[in-house]
Amino acid sequence: MTLPPRVLAEPGAGPEPTARPLRPPVAVALAVAAGAALLLALPPYDLWWLSPVGVALLAAAVHRRRLRAGFGLGVLAGVVLFFPMLEWTRIAAGWLPWTLLAGLQALYVGLAGLAGSWLSPLVDRWRALWPLLAGLIWTTSEFLRDRTPFGGFPWGRIAFSQGDAPTLRLAAYGGAPLVTFAVAAAGGALVALAWRRWSPRTLLPAAGFAAVTALLLAAPAALPLTVPGGDATTVAIVQGNVPRLGLDFNAQRRAVLDNHVNATRALAAEVAAGRQKQPGLVVWPENSSDIDPLQNADAAALIQSAADAIKAPILVGTLQRTEVPGDIYNVGILWRPGTGPDHAQQYEKRHPVPFAEYMPLRSIARLVSDKADLVRNMLGGDEPGVVDTGAAVLGDVICFEVAYDGIVRDVVTGGAQILAVQTNNATFNEAEARQQLAMVRLRAVEHGREALMVSTVGVSGFVDATGDVHDSTGFNTAAVVVRDMNLDGPRTLATRSGARPEAVIVFGTVVALIGVLPLRRRRGTINSDGVQVSEER
Missing domain, CATH: 3.60.110.10 (Carbon-nitrogen hydrolase)
Structure with missing residues (x-):
């Protein structure tokens, strides 16, 4: 991943007033790669470990971008994901209904991209929040897609890509929303690990993000499962x-x-x-x-x-x-x-x-x-x-x-x-x-x-x-x-907790989306070259 120039890499160093997003051609390539990774993680390909990679690639593509660019990059990733994944709908209904369904689903990935752009100031100030925010964004995006419109269409959730992964065991503790949250959070840790200038001072934070990624993806293998033991x-x-x-x-x-x-x-x-x-x-x-x-x-x-x-x-x-x-x-x-x-x-x-x-x-x-x-x-x-x-x-x-x-x-x-x-x-x-x-x-x-x-x-x-x-x-x-x-x-x-874990995650997303407002006002706007043009909005 190419790091944008003039980035302050130290975690907690405060906002980065002249930090640039990735160059547009690079961001577009990453969005396409993100959609492809999310697609290949799902059946019939079953490369489950590509799900966090896809999350990380889109997070990098939309970071520090204008909101409409973040939304557009998310839609692009969604198109790459949903059009091939839902191609089977064309068999029964023809190409136009397939296009409408896949295009609608892509809009929800666009919302995830928009949210990633909107929350960029939080990440710039506190790099350690990137895993948490990625988990919140993707789980909430799926929350919306699972219910709207006309009762929703939950096909292609990140959780459904984890059949062969240790993270599948998390389903017993918080259902599909917890699985999606953990995998997306691992993707957030991956992008936090990659988005930095490497120096002796950054080795410890990098090791921390690497440990978080490994913990989220591998540690669930140790979780006990409830197994029927009756007749x-x-x-x-x-x-x-x-x-x-x-x-x-x-x-x-x-x-x-x-x-x-x-x-x-x-x-x-x-x-x-x-x-x-x-x-x-x-x-x-x-x-x-x-x-x-x-x-x-x-x-x-x-x-x-x-x-x-x-x-x-x-x-x-x-x-x-x-x-x-x-x-x-x-x-x-x-x-x-x-x-x-x-x-x-x-x-x-x-x-x-x-x-x-x-x-x-x-x-x-x-x-x-x-x-x-x-x-x-x-x-x-x-x-x-x-x-x-x-x-x-x-x-x-x-x-x-x-x-x-x-x-x-x-x-x-x-x-x-x-x-x-x-x-x-x-x-x-x-x-x-x-x-x-x-x-x-x-x-x-x-x-x-x-x-x-x-x-x-x-x-x-x-x-x-x-x-x-x-x-x-x-x-x-x-x-x-x-x-x-x-x-x-x-x-x-x-089973016992029902929808409560998902409700907590959605509430956390709302808090983050509102909580970033003061930072966005202080941060100012960034022009098409990635340079700050004002201190107040």
Whole structure:
């Protein structure tokens, strides 16, 4: 990293009235590199250690810049991150919705860049604050992105890049926000380490920042985790596959249902022959029966035949029609052998995806995409997905809901013994499926519960309470996997504390953003050459 000229490097030396930001071409290059690093840290690349590097690169790019430049550099990093990461949305919706979604997400990284520029005087006066401020900025940026607009879109959080990192264990103590905070703080320590003139006097502070980086990234490996230690039950997941990938999987719904029924019957034959364990529960994916079995006798008969054959209840992912034409619910309903659907053990998806499962602005959306009217009007449920199967109490979340902290937390506080994610990746690709599995890994650690993800086409698999994946399947293939899952276990600190750690971090960010005002007034403005032009503003 090239240090700007005329920088006072001693920590605590006070404001630097003539300090310059990095030259614009260098800053642009660093912003691009920051976005690339954050992208490569996430699945399917899984280079987790690049997340703090990406934070550090953007922090250096925006430091001491004007606010609009900081925002623009952040947006640039966000474009490099989100356009490739969310490319799978183009498969289903086309290039324009993909562009709008990725561009919107990039704006939130722009806000992180703007905040970094705004807080530069604090860093110039107290270099030791850089790790803290970086953690505050990124966690708060994700806080906003997770909730706005239309309920937010938490895909691509820094925490979801840490599946193979020691920092994943922090999820058990403060959830995804604490993981993001620690990784971003490590990035702040990295840039504080690099942004200096090297001399004997700076060696001790440099060693301190290096130690902070190592501590934040490596020390969590020593943290104990809550591991279920109670009874176990045998669970089978059925990945039936679809005839064709793509948006028209709905036109194949009878074939998709047949695939899952036939795979379950085949499992029953394996059990009867003694080649496979008898499951206490079978889980089918989201959309495994897009034919509503409560209104279609043929679909109901097929599912019943599968449940009777396997002699275990099946959690079926289906759509339920309402009395209002066009209105539907996305549900997981328990289908018991002998008796059929158990209406008392059913979960209606609480957070339908805007512009994918319902259309908030349909008349405008028609101008954006000719596929707008393919989106049905999905209604949201109002109860957590706690499903008592008899063999175990499932915490059911459907598809993208696994990205939302509160939805997953609600099923655990509601009594879930294991977590189940029913999903359908037939309209996307393997990269999207692996990004989703990374979220399941974090949730298992966060709440100390073993988990499973079952998809129509893959990737499906089991995750233990330490975040390790077991028996994962391939993509665009049929598979049945049977595994014993441990139940219960004490609640983690993250489960008990809920959203409070994130609230504290957001409050700290607000304090920092306001607290820098006196320093900004004294610091004066910096022109395009990086030279101070006034003492007061």
